[in-house]
Amino acid sequence: MKSLTLEAIGKLAGVSRSTVSRVLNDHPEVRPEVRTRVEAVIEKTGYLPNQAARALASKRTGLLGLVMPTKAIELFGDPYYSALVAGIQEGCADTGSIFSIFPFYGPEGQAVLMPTLVARGFLDGVIVTAGPHSDHLIATLQERGKNVVVVGQPAGLDGLRRVDVDHRAGSVAATTHLCSLGRRRVGFVGPTSRYLFGVARLNGYRDAIVAAGRDPDDRAIRLDEPNVEGGYRATLAVLSAHPDALYVATDPMAEGALRALRESGLRVPDDVAVVGFDGLPNSRPTNPRLTTVVQPVVGVGRSAVHLLQEDRTGPDVVILPTELRIGDSCGARDTTEETALFA
Amino acid sequence: MKSLTLEAIGKLAGVSRSTVSRVLNDHPEVRPEVRTRVEAVIEKTGYLPNQAARALASKRTGLLGLVMPTKAIELFGDPYYSALVAGIQEGCADTGSIFSIFPFYGPEGQAVLMPTLVARGFLDGVIVTAGPHSDHLIATLQERGKNVVVVGQPAGLDGLRRVDVDHRAGSVAATTHLCSLGRRRVGFVGPTSRYLFGVARLNGYRDAIVAAGRDPDDRAIRLDEPNVEGGYRATLAVLSAHPDALYVATDPMAEGALRALRESGLRVPDDVAVVGFDGLPNSRPTNPRLTTVVQPVVGVGRSAVHLLQEDRTGPDVVILPTELRIGDSCGARDTTEETALFA
DNA sequence: ACACGGCCTGGGAGCGCTCCCAGCGAAGAG
DNA sequence: CTCTTCGCTGGGAGCGCTCCCAGGCCGTGT
Numbered sequence: 182m183k184s185l186t187l188e189a190i191g192k193l194a195g196v197s198r199s200t201v202s203r204v205l206n207d208h209p210e211v212r213p214e215v216r217t218r219v220e221a222v223i224e225k226t227g228y229l230p231n232q233a234a235r236a237l238a239s240k241r242t243g244l245l246g247l248v249m250p251t252k253a254i255e256l257f258g259d260p261y262y263s264a265l266v267a268g269i270q271e272g273c274a275d276t277g278s279i280f281s282i283f284p285f286y287g288p289e290g291q292a293v294l295m296p297t298l299v300a301r302g303f304l305d306g307v308i309v310t311a312g313p314h315s316d317h318l319i320a321t322l323q324e325r326g327k328n329v330v331v332v333g334q335p336a337g338l339d340g341l342r343r344v345d346v347d348h349r350a351g352s353v354a355a356t357t358h359l360c361s362l363g364r365r366r367v368g369f370v371g372p373t374s375r376y377l378f379g380v381a382r383l384n385g386y387r388d389a390i391v392a393a394g395r396d397p398d399d400r401a402i403r404l405d406e407p408n409v410e411g412g413y414r415a416t417l418a419v420l421s422a423h424p425d426a427l428y429v430a431t432d433p434m435a436e437g438a439l440r441a442l443r444e445s446g447l448r449v450p451d452d453v454a455v456v457g458f459d460g461l462p463n464s465r466p467t468n469p470r471l472t473t474v475v476q477p478v479v480g481v482g483r484s485a486v487h488l489l490q491e492d493r494t495g496p497d498v499v500i501l502p503t504e505l506r507i508g509d510s511c512g513a514r515d516t517t518e519e520t521a522l523f524a
Numbered sequence: 525m526k527s528l529t530l531e532a533i534g535k536l537a538g539v540s541r542s543t544v545s546r547v548l549n550d551h552p553e554v555r556p557e558v559r560t561r562v563e564a565v566i567e568k569t570g571y572l573p574n575q576a577a578r579a580l581a582s583k584r585t586g587l588l589g590l591v592m593p594t595k596a597i598e599l600f601g602d603p604y605y606s607a608l609v610a611g612i613q614e615g616c617a618d619t620g621s622i623f624s625i626f627p628f629y630g631p632e633g634q635a636v637l638m639p640t641l642v643a644r645g646f647l648d649g650v651i652v653t654a655g656p657h658s659d660h661l662i663a664t665l666q667e668r669g670k671n672v673v674v675v676g677q678p679a680g681l682d683g684l685r686r687v688d689v690d691h692r693a694g695s696v697a698a699t700t701h702l703c704s705l706g707r708r709r710v711g712f713v714g715p716t717s718r719y720l721f722g723v724a725r726l727n728g729y730r731d732a733i734v735a736a737g738r739d740p741d742d743r744a745i746r747l748d749e750p751n752v753e754g755g756y757r758a759t760l761a762v763l764s765a766h767p768d769a770l771y772v773a774t775d776p777m778a779e780g781a782l783r784a785l786r787e788s789g790l791r792v793p794d795d796v797a798v799v800g801f802d803g804l805p806n807s808r809p810t811n812p813r814l815t816t817v818v819q820p821v822v823g824v825g826r827s828a829v830h831l832l833q834e835d836r837t838g839p840d841v842v843i844l845p846t847e848l849r850i851g852d853s854c855g856a857r858d859t860t861e862e863t864a865l866f867a
Numbered sequence: 868a869c870a871c872g873g874c875c876t877g878g879g880a881g882c883g884c885t886c887c888c889a890g891c892g893a894a895g896a897g
Numbered sequence: 898c899t900c901t902t903c904g905c906t907g908g909g910a911g912c913g914c915t916c917c918c919a920g921g922c923c924g925t926g927t
Contacts, residue, residue: 184644186883197907202885210905227668232645233579234883237912242576244646246624266627281589282625284609302575302913303587325570529913540877545915553875577913580882645883 185228194222205230236302243278245269245489246304248285248318260461261478265332268482269308275483276490278305306489311335311343311377330485334377344484344499348378348458351474351503352385353392355428355456358472358505360393362513364426364454367395370415370438371430372407379407382430382458398422405434412437420445425453426511432459435471439510450512460506469509476503528571537565548573579645586621588612588832589647591628591661603804604821608675611825612651618826619833621648649832654678654686654720673828677720687827687842691721691801694817694846695728696735698771698799701815701848703736705856707769707797710738713758713781714773715750722750725773725801741765748777755780763788768796769854775802778814782853793855803849812852819846 187198187205194201196215203211204219211219222228236242247269266282273280307322309315311333322329323341331343359367369386372379383402390397401422405411412434416427420441427442429435435457439449447453449469460475484499507513530541530548537544539558546554547562554562565571579585590612609625616623650665652658654676665672666684674686702710712729715722726745733740744765748754755777759770763784770785772778778800782792790796792812803818827842850856 184883187885188883191907198884199886199907200905203906206885212905215905229644231580231883233576233585234645234912235885236576237574237580237914238883238885240885240912270627280627282627284613284623284625302577527913530915531913534877541914542877542916543875546876549915555875558875574913577882578915580884581913581915583882583915 184231185226187230190219190222190226190228193226194219242303242305244304245273245278245280245306245308245486246283247280247308248283249310260463264462264478265310265482268479269486270482271479272483272486276486278486278490306330308332308485308489328489330488332481332485334381336377342488342497344481344488344501346476346481346501346503348381349385349388351458351476352382352428352430353389354503354505355458355474356386356389357393358513359426359428359454359456359511360389360395362454362511366401366422366424367426367428368401368419368422368424369428369430370403370405370412370419370434372411372434373404376407379404379430386428407431407434409433409437413441416441417445427453427455429455430458432457432461432464432471432473435473436465436467439467449510454512455510467510472508472511472513473506474503475506477501527574528569530573533562533565533569533571536569537562585646585648587647588616588621588623588649588651588829590623590625590651592625592653603806607805607821608653608825611822612829613825614822615826615829619829621829621833649673651675651828651832671832673831675824675828677724679720685831685840687824687831687844689819689824689844689846691724692728692731694801694819695725695771695773696732697846697848698801698817699729699732700736701856702769702771702797702799702854703732703738705797705854709744709765709767710769710771711744711762711765711767712771712773713746713748713755713762713777715754715777716747719750722747722773729771750774750777752776752780756784759784760788770796770798772798773801775800775804775807775814775816778816779808779810782810792853797855798853810853815851815854815856816849817846818849820844
C-alpha cells in the first residue's frame with residue numbers, strides 16, 4: 182500500500198494540502214461543505230497522516246510513556262499496578278493521548294531506552310513510578326528538562342512534579358478511628374523505612390496517637406517487608422506489647438496480621454481491632470472483611486496524565502485524599518450476624 | 525534545554541551536518557580522527573538526534589510494539605506472558621530495536637490506537653498475540669500491509685507471519701512417551717476446542733495413539749477450561765474410562781489433574797502416569813514433580829522480533845520445537861527415594 | 868609533470884507535515 | 898458604487914534528519 186500524503190488527498194478533494202490539514206486538526210475555519218468533501222475522501226482512501234512528519238512539524242506526538250523496569254512488568258499481576266494502568270488509560274482517554282509502556286531491562290536497557298526514546302521527540306511526557314530502581318532514571322530525565330511526572334514519592338529529589346496519595350492523613354484517620362472506638366493500646370505494623378510511603382504512614386500514626394492523648398510506645402511498632410509474610414511476622418512480634426488494636430499499614434500485611442491473630446487465639450475485632458491501608462480493587466477478600474484506608478490508585482494514574490499535559494502552570498504536586506472504608510475488622514459495625522456466618 | 529541539531533554539532537566540531545550524521549549512524553567512510561572529534565562534541569553537549577526527524581527521513585523508527593488489550597495486561601502475572609515479554613526483550617536487544625507495549629481499552633481504544641500509532645510511521649512492526657480479542661485487529665493490520673507477526677495461531681487468517689510452538693509434535697512426544705512406558709489406556713485432558721492450540725494438542729495425541737497401535741477411545745478424552753479447576757473437573761470425569769495414564773495438555777490443568785487423582789485415592793505415577801504441557805519458567809512446583817512438554821516461550825518472543833526484522837525474505841511461519849522434560853509424574857524415573865521424602 | 872582513480876566531505880533535495888501570511892471573494896459600511 | 902472587513906483558502910517556509918551526488922584532495926601509474 183503506497184502511502185498517501187496530505188497533498189494527494191487535497192488533489193483528490195480539489196483543495197490544498199493546508200485545508201486538508203485543517204480538517205484533520207479540527208480547525209474551525211473550514212467551510213462545512215468543504216470539510217464534508219475532504220472527510221469523504223479521507224474515509225474512502227483510508228488515509229492516515231504520517232506521525233513522524235506530524236511530530237517533526239508540530240513538536241508534539243500525543244504519546245505518553247510509562248517507563249518501568251522489566252521486573253516490574255510482572256507486577257501487573259499486582260492490583261496496584263493494574264489499577265494504576267487503568268487510571269493512566271482513563272487519563273489518556275480524557276486528554277486524547279496515547280499511552281505506551283516501555284519496559285527496560287537493567288541498567289544497560291535503561292541506557293538504550295533513554296536516549297532513543299525518552300530524550301527527544303518521541304514522547305510528550307513520561308510517567309515513572311517511584312522506587313529504588315527509578316531514582317537514577319528520574320534524575321536523568323529531570324536534568325534533561327523532560328516532561329516527567331512521578332507517581333509516589335521518590336527519594337531525595339525535589340522540584341519535580343508528582344502525584345501521590347495522602348499517606349499521612351490516611352494514617353491519621355485510621356489511627357484516630359481506632360482510638361475513638363475506645364481502643365487503648367493501638368499498635369502499628371508497617372513496612373520498613375526503605376519504603377518512603379511507609380515512613381509517611383508511620384508518622385501519621387504517631388501524630389494521631391499523640392493527638393489522642395495516648396502515650397506513644399515504640400514497642401507497639403513493628404516494621405517488616407510489606408507483604409503477607411512480613412505482616413504475619415511483625416504482628417506476632419508486636420503482640421508482646423498486648424495491643425487491643427492494630428493499624429497495619431498495607432493490606433497484604435493486614436492479611437498476614439489477621440492470620441497471626443487468629444493463630445494466636447485472638448478474635449478480630451473483639452480482642453484486637455484491625456485497620457489496613459490500600460483498599461485496592463480486586464484484592465483478595467479477608468475474613469473478617471478488613472476496615473481499610475482506601476487509596477485512589479485509579480485517580481492517581483489519571484492525575485498523573487493530567488499533570489503531564491498541563492503547561493507547567495498548575496500545581497506541581499498533587500496529593501490525593503484517601504477514604505476510610507469501614508469493614509468488619511475494626512468493630513465499628515455490629516457484626517454479630519455476619520460473624521455467625523463465618524463461624 | 526534548547527534543542528541541538530545536527531547542524532549545530534557540525535559547527536562545533538568544524539564539520540558538516542552530513543559528517544555528523546555519518547558518525548551517528550556508524551557509516552565507515554569517516555576519518556577516524558574526525559570521528560573522534562565529532563564524538564567528543566556529541567558527548568560533551570549531550571546531543572541526541574530528534575527521533576521524529578530521523579523517522580521522517582529514514583522511514584524507520586526502531587520501535588516495535590506489542591499491542592494488547594488492557595485486560596490482557598493483567599496477564600503479565602501469568603508466567604506465559606512474562607516469559608514472552610522477556611523473549612521479545614531479548615530479541616530487541618539482539619537487533620537493536622526498542623520495544624514498547626501498547627495497551628488498548630476495548631474496541632474504541634483499538635479504534636484510537638490503530639490509526640494514530642500503528643498504521644503509519646510510529647512502529648516498524650507489531651507483535652500481536654493470537655486470541656479471540658485480536659482477530660479483528662490482526663485482520664486490519666494485515667490488510668493495511670503492516671509489518672505484523674502473530675504469536676500463536678490466529679483463527680481463520682492465512683498468509684500472515686507467525687511464530688508458534690509445535691503443539692502437535694509435542695503432544696505426540698508426550699503420548700508416545702506414556703505408551704512406551706507400557707501404559708495401556710492413555711487418556712487425554714485438555715482445553716475446549718475454542719482454543720486452537722488445544723485442538724492441535726489433541727490431534728497430536730490422537731496421532732500418537734493410533735501410531736502406537738492402540739484403540740482411540742473418545743471416552744478417555746475430556747475437554748474443559750484450561751485452568752486448574754478445568755483440569756480437576758475433566759480428570760474426575762475421565763476416570764470413568766479407567767486410564768492408567770493421562771496426557772494433560774496444559775500444566776495448570778495438570779495441577780488440577782494431580783489433585784483430582786490424589787482425592788480419588790490414585791497414586792501418581794503408580795496407578796496413573798501424568799504428562800503435562802507448557803513447562804513455563806516460574807510456574808508453581810507440583811507434587812510429584814510433573815513430567816511435561818516444555819514450550820520455548822522465551823524463544824517464541826525472540827523469534828517474533830527476528831521475524832519482524834527480516835525483509836520478508838525468510839520463512840513466513842516459524843514453528844519452534846518442544847522438549848519433553850522428565851519429572852516424577854510419569855514413572856520413567858525411579859522415584860522410590862524421592863517419593864519417600866514427600867510421604 | 869599529468870591523468871586517473873579512491874577516499875572523504877559538503878551541501879542540495881527532499882521526507883510529509885504544521886504554521887503563518889498573503890490574497891481572494893463576498894458582505895457590510897459609508 | 899467604492900472602501901473596508903472578514904471568512905476562507907492556497908502556498909511558502911521551515912521542522913531536523915537521511916540520502917545522494919558532486920567535488921576536493923591525495924596517491925599512484927606512466
